[in-house]
Every structure is written in structure tokens, then in C-alpha cells.
Amino acid sequence: MRLKPIHLLCIVTVLAHVTFAGTRINLSIYALQLNASPFVVGTLVAFVGVLPVLLSVAIGRWSDRAGPRRPMLTGTAVVAAAALIGFALGDLASLFAVALISGLGYNLFFVAQQQLMGRVGRPDELASNLSLIALAFSLSMFVTPLITGFAIDHAGARATFGLLASFSVAGCAVVWLAPKVFSSTSPASATQSGQNKRRIMDLLRMPELRRVYIVAVISQSTWDTLYVILPIYGQQHHLSASQVGTVFGTFSIFTLVVRLFLPAISRRTQPWQLLLFSLAGSALTYLGIPLTASMPPLLALVAWLGIALGVAAPMLLIVIHAASPPERVGEAVGLRVTLMNGSQTAIPLLAGSLVSLLGLTAMFWAFAALFFGGAWINRDRWRAPKGAGRA
Numbered sequence: 001m002r003l004k005p006i007h008l009l010c011i012v013t014v015l016a017h018v019t020f021a022g023t024r025i026n027l028s029i030y031a032l033q034l035n036a037s038p039f040v041v042g043t044l045v046a047f048v049g050v051l052p053v054l055l056s057v058a059i060g061r062w063s064d065r066a067g068p069r070r071p072m073l074t075g076t077a078v079v080a081a082a083a084l085i086g087f088a089l090g091d092l093a094s095l096f097a098v099a100l101i102s103g104l105g106y107n108l109f110f111v112a113q114q115q116l117m118g119r120v121g122r123p124d125e126l127a128s129n130l131s132l133i134a135l136a137f138s139l140s141m142f143v144t145p146l147i148t149g150f151a152i153d154h155a156g157a158r159a160t161f162g163l164l165a166s167f168s169v170a171g172c173a174v175v176w177l178a179p180k181v182f183s184s185t186s187p188a189s190a191t192q193s194g195q196n197k198r199r200i201m202d203l204l205r206m207p208e209l210r211r212v213y214i215v216a217v218i219s220q221s222t223w224d225t226l227y228v229i230l231p232i233y234g235q236q237h238h239l240s241a242s243q244v245g246t247v248f249g250t251f252s253i254f255t256l257v258v259r260l261f262l263p264a265i266s267r268r269t270q271p272w273q274l275l276l277f278s279l280a281g282s283a284l285t286y287l288g289i290p291l292t293a294s295m296p297p298l299l300a301l302v303a304w305l306g307i308a309l310g311v312a313a314p315m316l317l318i319v320i321h322a323a324s325p326p327e328r329v330g331e332a333v334g335l336r337v338t339l340m341n342g343s344q345t346a347i348p349l350l351a352g353s354l355v356s357l358l359g360l361t362a363m364f365w366a367f368a369a370l371f372f373g374g375a376w377i378n379r380d381r382w383r384a385p386k387g388a389g390r391a
Helices: 005-033 038-066 069-088 092-117 123-155 157-177 190-194 196-204 207-236 241-268 271-291 295-310 312-323 326-358 360-377 379-383
Strands: none
Touching: 005 038, 005 069, 005 092, 005 123, 005 157, 005 207, 005 241, 038 069, 038 092, 038 207, 038 326, 069 092, 069 157, 092 123, 092 326, 123 157, 123 241, 123 312, 196 207, 196 326, 207 241, 207 271, 207 295, 207 312, 207 326, 207 360, 241 271, 241 295, 241 312, 271 295, 271 312, 271 360, 271 379, 295 312, 312 326, 326 360, 360 379
């Protein structure tokens, strides 16, 4: 059976994401093994998003000029190099370099992947292609914690960095060997590239896009805090690295399960209804986790969180496509990537600080209030039609 371009894109997406997400998990666990404080762990994870926040616009412009293949090649190579630094050096100071470099490398890959995703296949295949990419991310999020947790328990955190690097090396090889699939067919003109700053501000003036960007940041903060607080929660409750990996894996498999049914669910609901459900469901989980003291209820709660968050990313993309001018969808998606990177920098730092100052329970409940607040301020969108947004 001949693989379609979207299938190759899914394979590369999984391979690059395994290295990146596994490195983030390993950073937290290894830092705790090196006796780092919760604040240091939060700062370490926040470093992953520092360079993407500063460079994402420049990366987007490069991808527009050169096409997605070169940034994807560079990104997968850089993510692998970051993991190899952790393997080679293995001290706390080197982990900050790993965080910075892996964040930069994955952002190079991700921005280009988002650009290419809308150009693979026919226009009428966009919805199904988005679903396939979402499933690829869910698959990676399921297998990555299991691979990382069991590798740490059996080989050690330092050796795990070396194992994780191999996945991104394989992804780099796929991109290298399929140049036609990963090359752009419509790079942006120099004139368009020079107008990015003005256009970004114009997008932020659109009410529907402002709403969806706020929801995107809140939703992303749920993912980002998990990388900080679950290892800390596991340490406080004497969970092994394998058990922490199982918790992450349970969360991820339920994002995968709900996305399998998402096409049928979305035919019976509106995108904003699923986004509001996602925010409220996340809040309920964060209220409940501090009340658990054993694995079974914790696994049940993270399974529910996986369902709640699993519907968010595809719905966010659908609303962004509906709310954006047709000729500027790429810019709108790029701005979402920028905001995601900002969240990846600020939220782990905030979470680590709240844990250090107020304790784990207060941190969980503070974020639960944020999620409920996001649902409340957008409650009027419950009855918004599917095509709303261009007013």
C-alpha cells in the first residue's frame, strides 16, 4: 500500500513529538532526581518556550520564503541534538540548555508542519487531514510517557535522553527522503512577509479571533501545567517514574479515543459547545486531583481530562478557519502558535511558583478557577453557529 503525503506527515509528526514531549517529561523527573526545587522545575520547563516566543515570527517568515521542508529538517535535527546534550552531560545546568534548544527545534518543526498541513491533499480533505494529524499527536502523547517512564526506571533518566533522540533522527530521515512531500507549493511573497507585524495586530482586533485565542491560551495552560505538577504530585505521593508515565499515558489515550469519535460528535454539536465543555471539564479535573490519594481515582480523573482536552485543538482550528479572512488563515494559525509558545514559557513558571509559595492543592484550584472563568466569559458562544466569526 502506497503511503499518501498526509500519512508521511503523520509519521514525522509522531517521531518529532515523541522526542520533544519525552524530553519535557524527562527534564522534570531528572531535575527532581537531582534535588531541584519545584520552582527550579517550573523554571526549567518554562525555558522550553523562551526561544520560540522570541523567534516564532522570524521562523514563520523563513518557512514562508523557503517552504516547510528546510525548517522541518532543521527542527528535527535540533530536537535530537538537544536530547543528546542531556545524554552527554547529564547535570542540572545542562538541562537548561536542553530545554532551550529542544524548544527552539520543535518550534522550527511545528510552525512548518502547521503551514504544510493546510496544503497536503485537496481543499475538501482539510477536515479529515486535521483529524488525522490530531490522532497522530494523540498517539504520540500516549506512547511517549510510557516509553519515557519505563526507560527511566530501567535505564536511568540520562540514558533515556539518548533513546528519545533516536526518534527525531528517524523523523529527520523521513523528511530528507521525501522531498516532494515536504516542499511548499506556494511560498509567501516578500511583500506579504514584510507586512506581518501590521497584519498580526489586525487579527487581534477581530472579536471572534480574540475570543478563540483566549480559549487557546487557557486550554494550552492545562497541557503545560501537567508537565510540572504531575511529577511533583508523583513525588509527594511516592509514585514511581513508571506510574507517573502511566498517568500521562492514560490521559493521552483518552485524548486519542475521543478524537476517534470526534467526526461523529462534531456533526451533532457546534465547535464552541465543545470548547466550553473542554474548559469546564478541565476545571472539574483540577478541582478533584488534590482530593485523590491513590492511583485508581487519579487515573479516572486524568482520563476525564483527556476527553475534555482531546476535543479542544481540532475545534480551535475549525473556529480559527471560520473566523479568519480566507486569505489570512495561515497567519491566524501562526499567531495561535506564538501564543501557545508564550503559554509554554509563562505557565510552567507560574505553576512552579504557586506550588512553592502556596502548595500543590492551591495551585490546582487556582488553575481550576481560571478554566471556569474562561468558560463563563464565553458562555454566550454556546449557541454560536458553525460558520460564525467573520463579522
